[in-house]
Amino acid sequence: MNEVVYLNGIFLPLEDARVHIEDRGFQFADGVYEVIACIGGTFLDMELHLERFYRSATAIGISPPVTKRKLGELAHQLYLRNAHLENATIYIQLTRGRAPRSHIPPVPNRPTLALTARKLELPDDTAFTQGIRAITIRDMRWQRCDIKSIALLPNVLGRMEARRSGAEEAFWVDNNGHILEGCSSNVLAVIDQTLVTHPLDNHVLGGITRHLCLQLAKHHGIAIQERAWHPYEAGMEECMVTSTSWMLLPVHCINERQLPSPGPITQQLRHWLMQHLASLSKKKTILP
Ligand code: PDD
Numbered sequence: 001m002n003e004v005v006y007l008n009g010i011f012l013p014l015e016d017a018r019v020h021i022e023d024r025g026f027q028f029a030d031g032v033y034e035v036i037a038c039i040g041g042t043f044l045d046m047e048l049h050l051e052r053f054y055r056s057a058t059a060i061g062i063s064p065p066v067t068k069r070k071l072g073e074l075a076h077q078l079y080l081r082n083a084h085l086e087n088a089t090i091y092i093q094l095t096r097g098r099a100p101r102s103h104i105p106p107v108p109n110r111p112t113l114a115l116t117a118r119k120l121e122l123p124d125d126t127a128f129t130q131g132i133r134a135i136t137i138r139d140m141r142w143q144r145c146d147i148k149s150i151a152l153l154p155n156v157l158g159r160m161e162a163r164r165s166g167a168e169e170a171f172w173v174d175n176n177g178h179i180l181e182g183c184s185s186n187v188l189a190v191i192d193q194t195l196v197t198h199p200l201d202n203h204v205l206g207g208i209t210r211h212l213c214l215q216l217a218k219h220h221g222i223a224i225q226e227r228a229w230h231p232y233e234a235g236m237e238e239c240m241v242t243s244t245s246w247m248l249l250p251v252h253c254i255n256e257r258q259l260p261s262p263g264p265i266t267q268q269l270r271h272w273l274m275q276h277l278a279s280l281s282k283k284k285t286i287l288p
Contacts, residue, residue: 004081006074006115008065011081014116023112024105025095029151031112032056034092035244037120038079042280043090044244046072048208053092056148062096062111078115087120089245093150123249128270131250131261132168132241134187136231137161139172139180139203146202155183169241171231171254174203178228182241186210187251189229190238190265199226209242216272222265231257238263248273 003014024030034053037044050068057064064071075090082088097110141154158170162183171187172180179187180198186207188197195217200206214224231239231254239251239259248270252261262270 001084002082004078004117006078006113008113011078017114019095019112019114020098022098022100023095024097024099024109025093025112025150027101028096028103029149029153030060030105031093031095031150032060032062032148033094033150034148036075036090036092037244038075038085038088038090038117039120039122039277039280040086041079043072043075043079044277044280045208045212046075048211052148052206052208053094057094059144059147060149062094062109064094065111065113074115078117082117085117085119087122088117089120091116091118095150120245123246128249128262131252133166133253134169134171134182134239134241134251135162135165135167135255136171136173136179139174141172144202145181145204146200146206148205158183167253169251172203173230174228176228177230177232179231180204181207182243185241185243185246188213188240188242189231189233189236190263191225191229191233192235193237193265194223194225195265196225196227196229198228207242209244209247212276213242213248213269213273216276217265217269220268220272222268231255238266240266240269247277 004011005014005017007017034049036049050072054068079088093114095112096105097112099106137158162170169182171182174180181187181204188195198204218224240248242248250262250266252259
């Protein structure tokens with residue numbers, strides 16, 4: 001299997017791709033990233049992912065070395081060069097580049113841009129029926145979770161804690177016990193027949209799958225509230241997570257609390273999401 005990656009202007013085999021030890025991504029986690037799903041050759045919400053990527057880069061003062069359109073083309077080319085992949089996630093990583101180790105970066109800097117492609121295993125019906133278990137942990141991340149930073153240490157530790165507890169995901173909770181999001185997912189609940197999720201602010205990443213699910217729900221007449229919520233709220237009937245890799249999975253247990261899973265609204269949403277994906281894969285054009 002020939003895995004091909006893109007690094008600073010060239011496509012090359014994964015084994016040959018090297019980033020310098022003084023890259024600020026390695027030294028300081030000084031960078032941002034993006035993850036886009038490509039399903040049978042069609043990128044899901046490419047434009048929204050690229051927008052978020054440029055927003056993240058701008059927020060930390062890095063200028064991507066290519067235009068948005070060019071980046072979309074690179075992602076497309078990378079998918080085609082990894083011919084063994086039917087469904088893929090394309091990871092885009094951008095760092096402030098190589099420089100002698102100092103907190104203050106040199107001006108100008110030469111950012112490092114890398115794209116990799118991985119197999120995307122879309123959860124099948126069995127995985128959906130099974131759902132996932134989640135634990136809650138106190139939020140210990142920084143105050144700009146809206147930026148898709150490569151500094152993911154808290155998320156890694158959170159996931160490890162989840163694994164130790166026999167769960168698949170850990171949900172960050174604030175000082176008031178409100179659920180913010182997961183280590184690599186957004187969290188939605190059904191409370192009194194309303195789809196509820198934390199509003200977009202600096203404590204959550206504006207998930208593209210979250211956005212899509214809210215759009216689909218709205219389109220089909222499901223009430224939506226973007227507000228703070230906690231897992232022991234009266235009237236809470238269902239819970240689910242959304243992300244590019246998981247798409248939409250029901251949560252059958254939060255800490256010790258069992259939930260009906262998959263609940264009726266979660267099932268509806270999955271059905272609409274699958275319909276949407278099927279309609280996309282019939283399309284020919286995949287560029288933004
Ligand atoms: N993670 N919140 C966090 C902290 C995330 O890391 C992710 C995605 C999401 C969901 O965002 P989206 O729907 O745009 O994928 C929410 C990706 C998949 C990752 O890190 O691999």
